[in-house]
Amino acid sequence: MLRSDARWVRWATYALSALGGAVLWELGGRGASPAIFSPFSASMERLVEMLRTGELGAGLAGSLALFFAGLGLALVTALPFGLLLARAPLVRAAVSDAILLLYAMPMVALIPFILSLMGVDFGAKVIVVFLFCFFPILYNTVEGARSIKPELIEVARAFRSSEWAIWRDIMVPGAFPYAMTGVRQAIGRGLVGMVAAEFFLSASGIGQLIMTSARNFDTAGLFATVLIIALLGSALMALGRALEDRFTLWRGGGR
Amino acid sequence: MPRIAVRGxxxxxxxxxxxxxxxLSVGQREIVALVGPSGCGKTTFLRCLDGLIPMSEGExxxxxxxxxGPLPRTAMVFQHFGLLPWKTVRGNVAYGLDLAGASKAEIRERVPHFIQLVGLAGFEDAYPYQLSGGMQQRCGLARALAVEPDLLLMDEPFASVDAQTREILQFELLRIWRMRPTSMIFVTHSIEEAVLMGDRVIVLKGRPSGVAEIVEVDLPRPRTRATLASPRFAQLREHVWNILMDEARRAEFELER
Structure with missing residues (x-):
């Protein structure tokens, strides 16, 4: 019997699964009208072409700039704010319901409002991505900081820790695993926000590529671009997971 | 003259x-045990002493x-161990030193010594989740000792480990204390533990609680397992038990507030 923990077995499984997906895509594409769906081979051909002409590279660069500006802004605001809320119970009580509400709300609903408030330029789009990213990070950071045992704060005070050292030694490392869960959620949501902003505010980047392809009945280009977004999303999520694991060895794998 | 005196x-x-x-007074290198029924405020008293919570009256x-404000050169060992789960044994033992402003070189030099002292050599890189309760408390003890305190505050330090480990740790603590004697206030609800550890046992009872009696423990040091079997130990234990008996019986049938 094959042992599922052998490395080559795992890689073979991945390869077979990817191959199976490609075959299904190919067969489905050949059976359907080219105006609706395009086979795997044609999509790959178009992908290579879009890479060569540089339109995919340029689109991707524009979209990534937007994505990372929004995500970065969310990171530098939501993380400190979340930790601050954890150390200030009264403020937390005042705003926690609002945070939950906004965390649960589909941010797409706010896009018309952003449009009328901020217009359609890069800054407005960054705000859209920011809004998609901000609440998952904030919500999870607050949860993480709340999960820190009060005993540890007492220990810190018994060892005459300064407030700053309490943050460094206890609040930040204690909230970190939860915050990283929030960051991984934010990556997924931020990609949605990125494409939504490029669709609804002003066409640019990957969003524009998708819309142009659709308008020109270039289904191969459309699916090539969608595939790239999907790969990008998974790569970023995997990066988030790897970072989280690297810094949470102390939890011993049990979660 | 007692090193530390608490009045009223x-x-x-x-x-x-x-x-x-x-x-209460604690002399140089003296161990004072504080015993009383649960809920009598002995842990609260220890926290007041350490300055973690303000005292309402007294000096x-x-x-x-x-x-x-807080007592200088004091370290505390907690019932809940209170190790930082994201730090290794080495990191936890270094914690107090780091907060006390010790240099990196100093920390590198002193931490292994204290890890060795509590018998955790070889476990420097282990995280708390990998350690048994007894080992976690050894680590908690090393963390407290590493700052070289003049006064050790022990807050029911062995109350959350099993009975055998508890006995081992009691004699470990006595051994370590012989090697580097400090003043110690040892809070416990175990009468045996109080008599075994203390030069004096302060018995708390009443509502609100106050000092019922101060029992001088004239058992010779070093105290070993043989101490537990000596007639004098049994006598002292019975004496303290008699002071607390009524209270303990009443406390057993009391509803939570």
Missing amino acids: AGKRYGELQVFRGLD IVVDGKPIN
């Missing part, structure tokens, strides 16, 4: 007076000088 200590939470009129005098 009291703690009130609104209407609830936890303890009142508590006098603390150290080396003849009255003290306002």
